[in-house]
Structure formats: C-alpha cells, structure tokens
Amino acid sequence: MGQWWGRNIVEPGKLPLLLALAAFVLTFLVTRVITRLIRAGKGPFRNISPGGIHVHHVVPGVVLMVIGGFGAVGSGRHGFGAAASAVLFGTGAGLVLDEFALVLHLDDVYWTEQGRKSVEIVVLTAALVGLMLSGFLPFGVNELTPGELKNRSIVVTNFLVNFLIALFALAKGKPRLAVIGCVVPLVALVGAVRLARPNSPWARRFYRHRPRARRKARMRAYRHDARWEAARNKVHDLLAGAPDR
Secondary structure, eight states, X not given: OHHHHIIIIITTTOHXXXXXXXHHHHHHHHHHHHHXXXXXXXXXXXXXXXXXXXXXXXXXXXXXHHHHHHHHHHHOSSSHHHHXXXXXXXXXXXXXXXXXXXXXXXXXXXXXXXXXXXXXXXXXXXXXXXXXXXXXXXXXXXXXXXXXXXXXXXXXXXXXXXXHHHHHHHHTTOHHHHHHHHHSXXXXXXXXXXXXXXXXXXXXXXSTTOHHHHHHHHHHHHHHHHXXXXXXXXXXXXXXXXXXX
C-alpha cells in the first residue's frame, strides 16, 4: 500500500489534488448539516447577519479559494505549502459551490427547487476531480518498468475511448451519463447511442429537419423525467434537505 501510494499519488504530485477533493466533499457535507440545523432551529449554529446583512457562506468561500488558489500557484505540487493551499482551496470551493444556485440566479434560492442545482454541480465536480485522480497516467512518474508502462498505456487508451464516447453523450444533453461514463466503461455508451434530449446541441443540429425524431425525443425525455425525477429528488432531499414548497 505504501509503495502504491508513493508511486501513484505522491511522486506524480497528486496529493494536493486528493487533499483538495477530500476538503471539498467534507466541507459540503458539514455545511449542509449546519444549514439544515439552522433551518430547523436546532443546535448552537445561527445565521451570520452583522448590521442586518445576511452573510452567505459563499463569501468566505471565495476568500478561501483566492488564498488557496494563489498559494497553490506559488508552491508547486509538493511540500507542506502545496498541501495547505489545496485544503484551503477545496474548502472554499465546497462553500462556493454549495451556493452555486444562489450565484447563478443572483437570488437567495438555497431552499427552493432551483437550489437543487447546487447539489448537482457539487456531485459533478467531485466526480470530475475523482476522475482526474483515478487516471494513473505515467506523467510525473519516473523510471517506469515495461509492465507498468503497458498497464498505464491500457488505462490511458481506455480513458480516451470512454472520454470520446462521453463527449457524444454530453452533446446529446446527458451530462450525468457523460461524467459517470468517463470512469465506468460503457455507461456513456447508453447516452451516446440513444436519442438526444430535445434541447441538446445534438438535437438542434441533427433533428432540425427531422420532425419525427424531435417528437420522439420530446416524448422520451418526458417519460424519462417522469420516471426518474422523483427518485432523483429524494436523493437530493436526503443529501441536502428538502426545498420549501
């Protein structure tokens, strides 16, 4: 385990990325627990409102991201400075993206239906960063043995194929399948070969003169949303709290 850790995480300089991802996910989860306690009026936590102005946690998040980002640029990929900057950046990113919907709408939509976008963007971000970590590429690793080089070449090839398939799924308006498909083989293939969603770039480009395909895409999107929207909302509510009705 120690040799694997040093070979695949420490030597190629991926430790700061791992620390940033851990801080990002932990900050999001802790923040959601605290905000749900504040909403329920439980525990010692309260909103910060100096002078009657509600200070959203996106504000300290931006500050931490700036400090961590500039610190990471100046410290490289190794050493304590890089690790500390990564933790600061990941913590700040967790605070900022937890209120992504608020920034997007320029309104306090945290506990509304629109606020679900924050959960989705956090999950997608964590998946993408995890994808970067899981790609044990040979870059940054010295003196690879022939066996290691062969294994890593296979991983890189599989990753590139999955990534190309994921691009098709993304163009068809299926970002979740695209992200998961970059990590899990053949998942994105489902989105790539099926009909595009009606408002996707693929549909606008290739279904423009195909009214039958447009109608079929709208019906399939409607049935898919009716089937899975409730389950997806239950997961969101369990993770982040139910929105105000």
